[in-house]
Amino acid sequence: DGGITQSPKYLFRKEGQNVTLSCEQNLNHDAMYWYRQDPGQGLRLIYYSQIVNDFQKGDIAEGYSVSREKKESFPLTVTSAQKNPTAFYLCASLAGAADTQYFGPGTRLTVL
Amino acid sequence: GENVEQHPSTLSVQEGDSAVIKCTYSDSASNYFPWYKQELGKRPQLIIDIRSNVGEKKDQRIAVTLNKTAKHFSLHITETQPEDSAVYFCAASMDTGRRALTFGSGTRLQVQP
Numbered sequence A: 001d002g003g004i005t006q007s008p009k010y011l012f013r014k015e016g017q018n019v020t021l022s023c024e025q026n027l028n029h030d031a032m033y034w035y036r037q038d039p040g041q042g043l044r045l046i047y048y049s050q051i052v053n054d055f056q057k058g059d060i061a062e063g064y065s066v067s068r069e070k071k072e073s074f075p076l077t078v079t080s081a082q083k084n085p086t087a088f089y090l091c092a093s094l095a096g097a098a099d100t101q102y103f104g105p106g107t108r109l110t111v112l
Numbered sequence B: 001g002e003n004v005e006q007h008p009s010t011l012s013v014q015e016g017d018s019a020v021i022k023c024t025y026s027d028s029a030s031n032y033f034p035w036y037k038q039e040l041g042k043r044p045q046l047i048i049d050i051r052s053n054v055g056e057k058k059d060q061r062i063a064v065t066l067n068k069t070a071k072h073f074s075l076h077i078t079e080t081q082p083e084d085s086a087v088y089f090c091a092a093s094m095d096t097g098r099r100a101l102t103f104g105s106g107t108r109l110q111v112q113p
Helices: none
Strands: A004-007 A010-013 A019-025 A031-037 A043-051 A054-057 A064-066 A076-078 A087-094 A101-103 A107-111 B004-007 B010-014 B019-025 B032-038 B045-051 B056-059 B062-067 B072-077 B086-092 B107-112
Touching: A004 A087, A010 A019, A019 A031, A019 A087, A019 A107, A043 A064, A101 B045, B004 B086, B010 B019, B019 B086, B019 B107, B032 B062, B045 B056, B045 B062, B072 B086
Parallel strands: A010 A107, B010 B107
Antiparallel strands: A004 A019, A019 A076, A031 A043, A031 A087, A043 A054, A064 A076, A087 A101, A087 A107, B004 B019, B019 B072, B032 B045, B032 B086, B056 B062, B062 B072, B086 B107
C-alpha cells in the first residue's frame, strides 16, 4: 500500500466549489477505486475503473466525477452537486489477478 | 447488490482475552472476504483474508472462519494486546465484475490493559 499516494491530506472547500482529489499508484495495478468513509461507518464505493479510459459508477456516485487517462492516476472531483461532501476519501488499487485491494492514506475533506 | 452486516459495533476485552467479530453477507456469489484494521485517521490495513474454497485461515494470533452455507464469517483474535485496539472492518467481494469491496459498518475494539 506504500505505492499509492493521495493528495492533499486535508482539503477545505467552500460551498459551491468543485475540488479535485488526487490518487496516484506506481504498483502497475489495472483497477482503481474511490471509497467514501463517514464517521463511525464503513467505506462506500463511489467510482471504479478497471482499465484506462473506462470507469463505472459505484453505489454513491451522485455529485462526483472521475477520469482515468493514465493507468497510474485516478483523480476524483467532488462537485457542488454533492450536498454533503465532508468525509474521509480513500483510493484503492487492485492487481489484475489478485484479490487484495491496497489503500492510499486518504484525504479528509471538510466543507466550510 | 451485496450487503454486509457486522456485529458487535463495540467490543471491550481485557488484555490477554480473546475477541470475536462476526459478519454476515447476502450475495452467495461473493467469494473473497478480507478483514481490515483501521487506526484513527489512517488507511485500512489488511490483516487477514479468506477465499470461499477455504473454511478457516490462521496467522499467528488472528484467525478467520467462513461458513458459506450460512453466509457468515468471523474474525478471532487471541491473546489480545493493547495495540490491537482499533476499528475492524469485514468486507466481501467477487472475483468477477467490478470486484469492489462491500464493507461492514465496523467494530471498535478496545483492549483494556
